Amino acid sequence: MKKENTSTKAPRRVKKIEKTVFVGLSGGVDSSVSAALLKQKGYKVTGVFIKGWYPDFLPCEWREERRDAMRVCAKLDIPFLTFDAEKDYKKNVIDYMVSEYKKGRTPNPDIMCNKHIKFGSFLNFAKKEGADFIATGHYARKKEYRMKNDECRYELLEAQDKNKDQSYFLWTLTQKELKHTLFPIGHMQKAEVRILAKKFKLPTALKKDSQGICFLGKVDLKDFLNHYIATKSGAVLDMEGNKIGTHQGVNFLTIGQRHGFVINNKINHSKPLYVVSKNITKNTIVVSDNYKDKSNSQGSDTIILKKTNWINNKPNKDNVYFVRFRYRQSLIKARVVLKSKKYIVNLFEGFRDISEGQSVVVYDRKGVCAGGGIISVIL
Template identity: 55%
Template sequence: MAEKARKKVFVAMSGGVDSSVAAALLKKDGYDVVGVFMKTWHPEFLPCPWKEERLSAMRVAAHIGIPFLTFDFEDEYKRGVGDYFINEYRAGRTPNPDVMCNKEIKFGAFLKKARGMGADYIATGHYARKDAARLLKGVDVGKDQSYFLWVLAPAELRYALFPVGGYAKDEVRRLARKFGLPTAEKKDSQGICFLGDVDMKDFLKHYIPETEGAVLDEAGKVIGTHDGAVFYTLGERHGFHVNATNANEKPYYIVAKDIAVNTVTVSHEPEKIGGKKIFTLEQQNWISGAPEDGKRYTAQVRYRGAYLPCRAECGGERILLEEPHAAAPGQSIVVYDGDICIGGGIIA
């Protein structure tokens, strides 16, 4: 206890139950805890509840008796997350803003500022764990968020704590009630942080001009129109127009898109999305050292996706899946050795 009492931890408090419990657990364990709410960028044309979320975080901090600060990272977030997200879609890729938020904000700007103010550690409400210099899955398989943390360098992981990573979500709720936290019954947030409930295409159309293009069937025949191939992802079944031949026609799914000529190809059978076995990665980051060529690992190509058996080549530059799988350029592939998240990269 005496050792922990000398360690100062800045906790990223979003106003939600997970980060609230994280702060309460650290206070209970004897750390010198400081709660921090981070104000980030939000488009002016969308409603933003940041004041309410900040108030929720402030009430929790008051309840558990810790100092509370507000850090304004609006500019950093706009440059590092918002602009990245928009530019990736403009290039026809499928980005993950939560991954970039961790890299640029939580374990970038926040860590740097906290350390500059004397913090020994920062903590978040992520469902993940660490063992020395290794990043591990959270114990709650359904809530594990290590997928979003593959960008952490060992030097950043060294200063990170994940207090709720050793608990299941229902246990975190019970702890929140036990601590009497004001956020104990608060619903979890959904969707991309700066979008809320707004449709993705509606958001992007404020930044990327609509360009009408052709919807093709599998034979290459034009059967409808769309607003711009950059707005769509594989597997989507809404947002484009098809000239229906009868009222009972089955739904169409996007199975391919060509950004250069601005077309999307659709099929009644979503399983016809072209899968691949070999993926080249860019912007790789290997937390626990590069994967061994030929060794069997598992990989996730999307959050909460299946753990796919794979092997690595060229020190992780290429990931070879045992079975074909559909994934788009811009998505993160994260590689695991059992429960250890060894790192990952972005599909080139």
């Protein structure tokens, strides 16, 4: 005989709190898998294609990317939206980039795109539409911890996949932005993301990774800038000041670059030559075959930053940090000090491939991104 359940208590039900996430879908595999993972975890997901600004002289590829994003949403059975960021993108990314190159500096448009568009206007749009979070396909990690006063704080960490880590492009993030941001694939290897894309049967599973400028894609930077910056040929000088060749525009050349100029007598200069300095006023560049020689007197070990942002705590002058001023560059030991209201990066060794306008991103020993700034002066 079966024993009856005489309990009068109702079964306990766990109330599910459904959080809403707007995922920025680029039409690529990383953001697609991010959306799929979030839906799998129980989030209420909406896919959003962010439309940037596209000049008339470039092939119109954004419609294809948008179509792929729509197909992903259809496969996942989630809503799809298009967010028009054209005006903000033109002003804060393209106009900024052109202005910096005109001044002879080397900007990073992807960083400005993240700051002003993805974690700026897009985040604001998502919050106004009722989203609790935004998510992107960036290879980076976020860590949450609580202070003694029970306040939540957030850290930005390098991705698990060091070859794909994109924390360099995210140094402008603030606590308020990190609070509402998710990085679903930051703990994964790229190969794992590809495998998941196939398991989820996403239409972007076999799509190649995108390259180039944020939203614009793979474009020839010199050709692009030629539409906005008037150029003229100038002299290429050796370390002694002798003219050894010509270039077609000093604005387009970056310190450390080994292309974009012509040497008259290649027999006397058989080794690869690199740009070690440039003079916008005189329209000249200086090249050398030993710019990586850190013992060379031309090496710089002091950098003054502007427009700094510290994600959590400001740097401690006594701590040893690790910095990079190029994406995927090996980390360099340094100290960061505040002097006369300016942050100064003192590298442990001199480097010659540093350019004004580049971003210096600072990490601690544990791979936590402390923040960074834009190079203002190189000493």
